[in-house]
């Protein structure tokens with residue numbers, strides 16, 4: 001494709017955000033397709049774990065900027081093109097609307113929702129087309145977003161972080177993942193994390209309240225208490241006593257299998273338990289992260305499924321090692337999938353709990369994957385997706401709107417179709433990001449705090465990090481740049497301002513919220529409401545007119561992130577995949593435009609398989625008009 005005369009490709013100035021799994025493939029493909037002015041932003045440095053698929057990087061690059069090393073690597077085989085690298089966060093102030101305006105197209109190879117939303121907003125503000133992408137294992141997708149022509153990245157709901165009902169975790173686990181969440185978020189945090197955090201560790205029981213004081217004492221480790229004794233006490237409490245307590249609540253178990261209390265003496269003979277605490281062939285080499293209960297018990301294979309007894313020994317040994325080798329960290333630890341001892345502890349605790357509830361046990365390897373939300377990255381998927389990004393970028397540069405496609409890479413190709421192209425949709429008129437429709441906020445205007453509106457609504461839901469709130473021409477709140485000498489006064493006032501809703505805000509008030517960096521502005525219509533359902537509306541406020549994340553349960557395993565083999569935390573889950581195994585409803589909207597007909601046909605090609613692939617949601621996708 002490279003040619004010496006001018007061409008939309010050669011003349012294009014493109015911005016790539018992310019130089020990870022997708023980014024490496026993308027940069028190479030861009031360079032080989034004739035692009036000659038490429039800018040790359042990535043905030044990370046290279047890690048050993050990137051080397052298996054981020055092929056522009058070598059062992060010797062570990063610790064260096066991804067953007068820079070990727071640039072240097074590609075310049076080796078394309079020395080005459082221009083590549084500019086930025087080792088920086090795309091959310092930084094330098095990458096403002098003016099920065100974005102210099103590009104003909106922006107290509108995302110990111111791994112988190114937050115950065116994707118930010119880039120989407122800047123592309124809209126700068127009126128630059130965006131090609132967005134993501135992969136998870138064998139799944140992948142590429143979408144095209146052109147202001148006013150197609151949906152923006154935020155027109156459609158995104159998956160919410162995977163969460164589970166508290167009672168499933170604390171009292172009625174039915175899957176291994178529930179046990180993992182319990183072990184990691186409740187037990188591990190209770191023992192090794194911040195003591196002051198709220199923690200629902202107790203299995204719920206009718207007299208949970210009366211016993212709660214007692215419970216806190218149990219978790220407290222006094223200096224002179226023998227660590228083995230302490231370990232057994234914790235063991236007996238969480239796997240024995242708490243289960244016993246839960247069983248006393250007959251109602252819970254009417255339609256469920258009753259769990260079995262497990263006490264350490266039943267699993268470990270006294271002798272073993274003693275030995276367990278006294279094995280001093282410790283492998284501690286001073287480096288906390290190399291301490292391992294498996295190593296000190298002589299267990300090697302992370303793919304073995306340990307017996308209940310082995311899990312119990314690992315649990316007690318891991319606990320002992322934390323208290324003897326890593327005491328200093330206790331109180332500050334949070335679970336990290338790369339912390340061997342933490343993974344051992346969590347695996348063992350989850351397995352013991354699973355045994356109690358009749359759930360199959362898992363190996364450390366499997367448990368680690370579940371605890372760290374690990375989906376193994378597939379280099380080929382990244383390569384396919386990168387190729388598709390370049391194809392869409394070329395169409396965008398040629399302004400070939402009719403040919404734009406959103407393309408989904410499937411895990412189970414049907415009738416030899418690995419890729420499913422779909423015509424993009426028109427912008428969602430009620431998208432608060434790309435259209436001007438106001439959002440509705442129901443709130444108790446007498447009792448609510450401005451602080452909660454800022455944190456729970458404007459930052460968490462609307463994704464604005466530096467908001468400014470106006471009521472007509474009155475400034476109610478502003479975050480961000482304040483002159484130095486003003487800071488003290490401002491802070492003093494701020495607490496007051498945030499503690500309540502300012503008096504002009506009542507039902508019917510229209511607030512304007514702006515985020516200057518993103519040049520995003522939206523209107524929030526306030527509606528007073530007296531009461532909220534504590535369970536269903538825990539924020540005490542309800543926001544409508546924005547795209548509510550799809551509940552995680554409905555979306556299990558179907559969300560697509562990006563080129564990552566690891567997404568440690570659930571908000572890293574990237575884009576919602578419109579691919580869902582769903583039954584085609586009998587009365588699917590066969591409405592009349594040729595486009596729709598064509599589209600339905602496209603789906604029928606694959607719809608006689610078990611693995612029926614459908615657009616997300618209740619066929620909403622089909623009811624919208626696609627760009628023509």
Ligand SMILES: Nc1ncnc2c1ncn2[C@@H]1O[C@H](COP(=O)(O)OP(=O)(O)OP(=O)(O)O)[C@@H](O)[C@H]1O
Pocket residue numbers: 017018019020021022023041042043044049050066088089090091109110111112115377562563564565566567
């Ligand atoms: N806000 C941001 N600004 C700049 N770069 C970002 C931002 N957020 C994410 N990235 C980059 O996007 C890339 C995503 O790549 P990828 O999904 O392969 O993740 P990874 O971190 O390289 O791998 P893994 O998560 O599997 O260890 C990363 O290199 C990351 O640094």
Ligand SMILES: [Zn+2]
Pocket residue numbers: 151152153154155156427428431432433434435
């Ligand atoms: Zn939109």
